[in-house]
Ligand SMILES: [Zn+2]
């Protein structure tokens with residue numbers, strides 16, 4: 001029994017936010033609600049979805065900018081890895097450095113860690129710690145699908161030149177956690193198009209070690 005997934009590419013940094021839901025119970029999780037998350041909220045309302053958790057892959061402002069709106073809309077709790085709490089708190093200040101304005105995220109209602117299993121109707125979502133882009137970066141896995149945040153992109157990986165970034169950790173996270181998933185797993189990244197684990201294992205130049213283009217969004 002697989003969960004439903006809808007992607008929303010929103011905001012000035014072209015962020016992918018996601019709604020994941022269980023068809024029978026209509027319970028939903030929102031992953032990385034970006035700026036302009038009104039569109040996620042209105043889709044959820046139209047589809048009678050009950051959003052019960054807001055999950056952040058990491059604390060960069062572009063991935064948490066819609067937390068306040070989604071929480072206001074749904075009452076759902078905000079969940080993030082503890083190591084990204086500082087980034088979450090300083091989100092609005094970071095946005096300002098990019099000339100952008102956002103409602104500060106509400107404080108988290110709980111922290112995510114490796115091995116957590118989040119039950120969503122008849123499905124479940126596992127938390128994988130994938131640090132490197134940020135210290136508290138996580139990915140979410142549910143059978144057949146991975147939400148990789150800014151860890152893994154199609155043909156690229158997240159930047160590691162921002163506060164707390166570490167290239168060796170990121171490559172290690174991808175190799176040991178993400179490339180251990182079934183190759184047919186569909187990867188839903190924080191920016192850019194979908195890919196699969198198998199395609200990235202075969203062709204991602206960063207994880208092989210050579211230099212190539214990288215995405216430059218925070
Ligand atoms: Zn990003």
Ligand SMILES: [Zn+2]
Nearest residue numbers: 060150217218
């Ligand atoms: Zn980021």
